[in-house]
Amino acid sequence: MYSSTRVAICGAGPSALSQLHAFESARKSGLQIPEIVCFEKQNDLGGQWNYTWRTGFDEYSEPVHSSMYKNLWTNLPKECSEFVDYSFDKHFGQPITSFPPRTVFSDYIRGYAEQNNVRQYIQFNIVVQWISYSEDKKKFNVLVKDLRKDETRSEEFDYVIVATGHFSMPNIPYFNGIETFLGRILHSHDFRSAQDFADKHVLLIGNGFSAEDIALQLYKYGAKSVTLSYRTKPKGFKWPNEVKEVPLLVKIDKETVYFKDDSSQDVHAIIFCTGYLHYFPFLDNNLRLKSTNCLYPPGLYKSMIWLNQPRLIYLGMQMQAFSFNVGNIQAWYARDVILGKITLPSTKDKMQFDMKLWQVKEEAVQNFPDKANFLKEYILDLIDATDYPRFDIDGMIKILLECLKSRFENLITYREKTYASTLTDTTAIQHHTPWLREMDDRLENFIRK
Amino acid sequence: MYSSTRVAICGAGPSALSQLHAFESARKSGLQIPEIVCFEKQNDLGGQWNYTWRTGFDEYSEPVHSSMYKNLWTNLPKECSEFVDYSFDKHFGQPITSFPPRTVFSDYIRGYAEQNNVRQYIQFNIVVQWISYSEDKKKFNVLVKDLRKDETRSEEFDYVIVATGHFSMPNIPYFNGIETFLGRILHSHDFRSAQDFADKHVLLIGNGFSAEDIALQLYKYGAKSVTLSYRTKPKGFKWPNEVKEVPLLVKIDKETVYFKDDSSQDVHAIIFCTGYLHYFPFLDNNLRLKSTNCLYPPGLYKSMIWLNQPRLIYLGMQMQAFSFNVGNIQAWYARDVILGKITLPSTKDKMQFDMKLWQVKEEAVQNFPDKANFLKEYILDLIDATDYPRFDIDGMIKILLECLKSRFENLITYREKTYASTLTDTTAIQHHTPWLREMDDRLENFIRK
Numbered sequence: 001m002y003s004s005t006r007v008a009i010c011g012a013g014p015s016a017l018s019q020l021h022a023f024e025s026a027r028k029s030g031l032q033i034p035e036i037v038c039f040e041k042q043n044d045l046g047g048q049w050n051y052t053w054r055t056g057f058d059e060y061s062e063p064v065h066s067s068m069y070k071n072l073w074t075n076l077p078k079e080c081s082e083f084v085d086y087s088f089d090k091h092f093g094q095p096i097t098s099f100p101p102r103t104v105f106s107d108y109i110r111g112y113a114e115q116n117n118v119r120q121y122i123q124f125n126i127v128v129q130w131i132s133y134s135e136d137k138k139k140f141n142v143l144v145k146d147l148r149k150d151e152t153r154s155e156e157f158d159y160v161i162v163a164t165g166h167f168s169m170p171n172i173p174y175f176n177g178i179e180t181f182l183g184r185i186l187h188s189h190d191f192r193s194a195q196d197f198a199d200k201h202v203l204l205i206g207n208g209f210s211a212e213d214i215a216l217q218l219y220k221y222g223a224k225s226v227t228l229s230y231r232t233k234p235k236g237f238k239w240p241n242e243v244k245e246v247p248l249l250v251k252i253d254k255e256t257v258y259f260k261d262d263s264s265q266d267v268h269a270i271i272f273c274t275g276y277l278h279y280f281p282f283l284d285n286n287l288r289l290k291s292t293n294c295l296y297p298p299g300l301y302k303s304m305i306w307l308n309q310p311r312l313i314y315l316g317m318q319m320q321a322f323s324f325n326v327g328n329i330q331a332w333y334a335r336d337v338i339l340g341k342i343t344l345p346s347t348k349d350k351m352q353f354d355m356k357l358w359q360v361k362e363e364a365v366q367n368f369p370d371k372a373n374f375l376k377e378y379i380l381d382l383i384d385a386t387d388y389p390r391f392d393i394d395g396m397i398k399i400l401l402e403c404l405k406s407r408f409e410n411l412i413t414y415r416e417k418t419y420a421s422t423l424t425d426t427t428a429i430q431h432h433t434p435w436l437r438e439m440d441d442r443l444e445n446f447i448r449k
Numbered sequence: 450m451y452s453s454t455r456v457a458i459c460g461a462g463p464s465a466l467s468q469l470h471a472f473e474s475a476r477k478s479g480l481q482i483p484e485i486v487c488f489e490k491q492n493d494l495g496g497q498w499n500y501t502w503r504t505g506f507d508e509y510s511e512p513v514h515s516s517m518y519k520n521l522w523t524n525l526p527k528e529c530s531e532f533v534d535y536s537f538d539k540h541f542g543q544p545i546t547s548f549p550p551r552t553v554f555s556d557y558i559r560g561y562a563e564q565n566n567v568r569q570y571i572q573f574n575i576v577v578q579w580i581s582y583s584e585d586k587k588k589f590n591v592l593v594k595d596l597r598k599d600e601t602r603s604e605e606f607d608y609v610i611v612a613t614g615h616f617s618m619p620n621i622p623y624f625n626g627i628e629t630f631l632g633r634i635l636h637s638h639d640f641r642s643a644q645d646f647a648d649k650h651v652l653l654i655g656n657g658f659s660a661e662d663i664a665l666q667l668y669k670y671g672a673k674s675v676t677l678s679y680r681t682k683p684k685g686f687k688w689p690n691e692v693k694e695v696p697l698l699v700k701i702d703k704e705t706v707y708f709k710d711d712s713s714q715d716v717h718a719i720i721f722c723t724g725y726l727h728y729f730p731f732l733d734n735n736l737r738l739k740s741t742n743c744l745y746p747p748g749l750y751k752s753m754i755w756l757n758q759p760r761l762i763y764l765g766m767q768m769q770a771f772s773f774n775v776g777n778i779q780a781w782y783a784r785d786v787i788l789g790k791i792t793l794p795s796t797k798d799k800m801q802f803d804m805k806l807w808q809v810k811e812e813a814v815q816n817f818p819d820k821a822n823f824l825k826e827y828i829l830d831l832i833d834a835t836d837y838p839r840f841d842i843d844g845m846i847k848i849l850l851e852c853l854k855s856r857f858e859n860l861i862t863y864r865e866k867t868y869a870s871t872l873t874d875t876t877a878i879q880h881h882t883p884w885l886r887e888m889d890d891r892l893e894n895f896i897r898k
Contacts, residue, residue, distance in 0.1 A: 053627055053628040053630065054621065055635070055639075056504065056505045056636070056639060057618065057621075061618050061726060061730070063506070130578070150737075150739065152733065152734050169506065169510050170506060174508070179500075179501075179502040181502065181642070182642050182645065183642065183644070183645050184633075184642070184645045185502060185504070190504075190505060193630070193631050193632065193633070195631040196631065196632050196717075196718075281510070281594075285600050288599075290599065
């Protein structure tokens with residue numbers, strides 16, 4: 001049933017689950033598939049969605065993967081991120097709110113994995129430590145560590161698929177005088193509980209998605225003031241009175257922070273909302289993607305196939321929107337490349353030519369609608385090559401842009417809006433309690449029994 | 450001047466600095482020494498004493514090494530930890546207090562390194578990623594990463610000396626319900642600023658040295674209450690009114706922590722003072738020490754030479770007291786083994802026999818004086834084999850035990866005591882301000898200009 005080809009998948013988050021699903025669905029349809037081994041360092045699947053109270057290092061001294069906080073709710077309607085082949089309706093058997101909390105969303109991801117019967121391929125508590133490619137053997141040497149046994153072993157593979165995400169390793173720039181700061185310093189990666197900042201004055205460095213949502217969390221849970229320091233320009237939201245935006249931080253002196261406009265303030269805590277680094281400490285030089293958070297990472301044909309060694313495939317490395325479906329479509333494409341159903345261009349030059357076209361497109365992107373259209377083009381390009389089901393990408397883009405507009409109008413209430421699924425037409429229900437007053441994020445508070 | 454033998458040293462903390470000093474002093478005396486390459490992932494020497502405001506990961510996404518906090522003062526008299534060949538008098542040219550703060554102590558360590566001219570051997574911002582031993586080549590393969598260039602490379606070595614310490618990787622056990630805790634959770638490794646806990650109720654898990662000292666820090670900087678939860682038995686110190694000891698934590702529910710004696714309390718923060726793990730993620734299975742914090746780690750002949758591959762040497766892996774001199778003496782011993790001046794027992798059995806004797810001795814250790822005597826015996830055993838200068842180990846033990854007694858009598862004032870150097874007979878001066886009221890830890894506040 002399995003061919004002699006061996007494929008290693010690193011990570012068991014959403015992209016990897018899609019990859020397993022892609023292979024499993026081929027197997028179920030009667031095709032011979034390679035031997036698949038998925039290595040996951042955590043003790044369960046879900047990747048980023050595996051919430052943990054831990055920060056820094058886990059119980060096996062591995063870097064904590066998840067950047068999830070206790071009271072996270074999605075900031076985009078679930079209707080934008082629905083797996084095309086697994087609707088929320090199917091999972092919950094009832095309509096739910098458009099902006100579910102973490103607990104609800106991760107239940108859905110788990111359901112996706114279980115219905116696709118992919119757990120069989122995953123080895124948990126196994127971390128990939130080092131991957132190199134042997135030109136002699138034409139194989140990848142994959143060194144993994146069994147965390148429970150505290151033992152390493154090597155295996156050979158024909159293909160490697162890296163699906164370890166890129167929202168895990170904090171980017172923490174230095175600011176003048178930060179070593180004198182008397183309060184707490186953390187990165188959004190280590191943010192867990194907003195309650196912990198009640199009655200505090202908090203500085204957030206950055207004003208991207210992390211900063212915006214953490215600012216709202218802090219406001220909701222009673223911070224005395226929240227200041228967002230932006231590098232380029234303010235978001236211009238109608239913030240609550242307790243929240244404001246200021247220019248870039250230039251200096252810190254004990255409890256006081258100073259900004260580019262010569263204003264200053266005393267704060268109890270500084271939270272770096274300065275994004276994440278593409279981090280692949282387990283990959284040899286010639287295999288390692290070095291990228292910022294962008295739409296078309298360098299060195300990757302179709303944003304996923306490593307130009308210099310096309311048997312190495314990266315999933316989900318671009319900036320994200322519709323990320324589950326992008327991951328799914330990439331997984332389908334990767335599978336078909338490995339199964340030989342898709343033939344890659346015969347030369348590096350030809351691949352580079354294609355990559356160049358996309359890079360030019362990316363350079364032309366100026367705003368959010370541009371980004372969404374870029375992703376649409378990208379999705380259509382990949383879908384054309386596979387049997388992945390077509391879906392209403394325009395409908396999803398419409399929902400995304402509507403949400404961004406409604407968020408701009410009112411940050412506090414935008415999560416009360418409801419959207420209709422592009423898959424099932426079901427309109428989401430409004431949650432019984434507005435986001436600002438809802439302190440009970442448990443699954444059972446959102447799903448009728 | 451250098452032989453063709455190559456020695457890799459991992460880390461540039463105090464033990465590694467001793468090792469470099471040992472080789473450099475041999476070289477200066479006209480001996481031919483091997484080629485020495487010391488790899489340090491930080492951008493400076495000092496290891497643990499390299500204070501950083503960062504927690505979790507550093508600017509190169511490497512685990513932050515130092516567990517040092519901003520306002521740490523030594524908790525043992527400096528007269529116990531003086532390098533025999535570099536007195537505090539020599540470094541500062543004036544008598545100083547017996548319990549210097551971090552800034553003063555790390556200045557001394559830096560001076561030790563500079564006077565011994567060891568910086569020439571150290572490659573900074575280079576992290577050791579993987580070490581394996583090739584039986585064919587009779588060499589270690591050492592994979593290192595240049596953090597600034599983000600590039601890896603491999604080198605071959607005849608000897609490897611691991612001096613990366615064992616107070617870096619936090620041990621964080623699970624407690625029932627901890628995922629519901631609403632406040633801040635951290636390990637002492639990530640504790641930086643006591644000011645940050647002013648007016649807070651804080652739970653410390655553990656009552657060892659970390660817990661004791663952090664409790665005092667929190668008290669000094671205005672915590673509302675500090676509760677130490679012990680596993681075995683209370684320390685029995687005369688704590689200030691704001692500090693108390695309770696039995697083991699059994700359960701956490703939101704803000705409330707419950708103890709074994711059915712008492713409970715609401716706290717704002719939980720600090721794990723639960724110690725550190727021996728952590729060598731860069732060593733292949735058959736080379737990796739697995740040990741708890743003990744006096745004689747398993748698998749190490751003379752507590753330092755890896756039984757199964759005696760060309761691998763660990764420095765400073767035992768529980769510490771007089772640690773700089775222990776490191777120094779081990780370094781001398783290691784050097785003489787590598788230079789062929791010390792011949793190891795001819796068989797594994799003979800080494801194991803010796804190890805067994807020490808393990809039996811360790812089993813008999815019951816209290817602190819026993820530990821000190823164990824270390825004395827160990828020091829004398831190693832010193833006998835080398836030309837390391839003899840020193841007044843009994844004098845150092847006496848100071849150590851006196852300090853422990855005085856600490857037991859009064860935790861708040863024990864750092865006002867002064868001791869005389871066993872090397873120079875100089876008696877320390879009393880600092881102008883008692884520890885409890887001294888908020889200025891800068892070097893210049895402790896050293897007369």
